[in-house]
Amino acid sequence: MLQLLRDISLGSNMDWGYILILAIGVLAGYGLRTKDKLAFQDTPVHMRASAIDRSNLLHAYARELSNYLIEIDPNRYCTVYSRALIEQEKLFAAAAKIREAQLLILTERYPLYEDFDFIRTRPYILYRETLERSTAEAIEDHFLNLVRFHSLQRAASEEWRLLMPMLSEKEEEHLLGYARKVRDTKFKERIKQAVREYDAARPSKLTDFQIPDGEMLYDSLNFAVYKLHDIAESMEGYWFKDTNEYGIHSAFYGDKVGDVYEHWYRSDQTFEKREVLLVL
Numbered sequence: 001m002l003q004l005l006r007d008i009s010l011g012s013n014m015d016w017g018y019i020l021i022l023a024i025g026v027l028a029g030y031g032l033r034t035k036d037k038l039a040f041q042d043t044p045v046h047m048r049a050s051a052i053d054r055s056n057l058l059h060a061y062a063r064e065l066s067n068y069l070i071e072i073d074p075n076r077y078c079t080v081y082s083r084a085l086i087e088q089e090k091l092f093a094a095a096a097k098i099r100e101a102q103l104l105i106l107t108e109r110y111p112l113y114e115d116f117d118f119i120r121t122r123p124y125i126l127y128r129e130t131l132e133r134s135t136a137e138a139i140e141d142h143f144l145n146l147v148r149f150h151s152l153q154r155a156a157s158e159e160w161r162l163l164m165p166m167l168s169e170k171e172e173e174h175l176l177g178y179a180r181k182v183r184d185t186k187f188k189e190r191i192k193q194a195v196r197e198y199d200a201a202r203p204s205k206l207t208d209f210q211i212p213d214g215e216m217l218y219d220s221l222n223f224a225v226y227k228l229h230d231i232a233e234s235m236e237g238y239w240f241k242d243t244n245e246y247g248i249h250s251a252f253y254g255d256k257v258g259d260v261y262e263h264w265y266r267s268d269q270t271f272e273k274r275e276v277l278l279v280l
Contacts, residue, residue, distance in 0.1 A: 043057040051159035074179035085167040088151040184277040237271040
């Protein structure tokens with residue numbers, strides 16, 4: 001096309017009628033290609049791909065918050081997840097007017113998808129550093145809104161409806177098992193720290209046989225230690241005052257120096273319960 005214009009400006013001997021027809025054809029072809037491109041963007045394939053991309057983005061935002069929430073309080077996160085799952089199913093099955101009203105509220109609060117990014121920090125900044133500036137309630141509320149918006153989109157759009165929901169009963173079942181491992185891992189580390197403190201501050205050199213079973217061995221601001229009876233092992237019970245949790249530490253000493261086998265359990269006030277800790 002540019003060459004044709006140059007030929008015209010230089011007074012080319014080409015036939016003017018031929019030039020005009022050729023130019024019209026080139027422009028028409030460009031118009032058809034543009035129209036075809038726009039038409040492709042409106043195809044079900046393109047709309048489906050767009051829905052998948054946006055859904056994946058919401059999942060990523062929810063994963064960032066979930067990872068932090070379950071670490072700070074596994075029990076509380078399980079409660080939030082259960083509540084969010086109920087709301088997800090309730091909104092998906094709600095009447096169209098109710099869904100439209102709820103979606104309007106959320107879109108006014110989050111006009112763009114990037115507004116759902118709660119963390120908003122550099123890629124290498126630890127999430128905890130940013131999230132610790134917010135309350136757990138604010139993070140949980142944002143998580144719930146992510147679930148609500150995703151559910152409303154699935155209910156309103158054919159392309160979204162084909163996608164899996166953000167939460168499910170199957171995932172909740174897996175969450176309960178994983179949350180226990182998180183709790184037990186944190187609890188084991190707390191018992192180990194208490195054992196170290198008790199060993200460092202042990203008030204006497206009495207042997208286990210000289211100390212009556214059930215007697216308090218150590219008492220601090222955070223926990224107390226009690227002598228427990230066991231035929232083969234040295235065993236103490238730990239009561240953590242702030243959380244009212246009970247744990248047991250036992251140690252079996254082998255024949256060789258430094259040959260020690262340790263175990264940690266979750267227990268109750270009687271210290272008769274021996275629940276093995278499932279750690280990550």
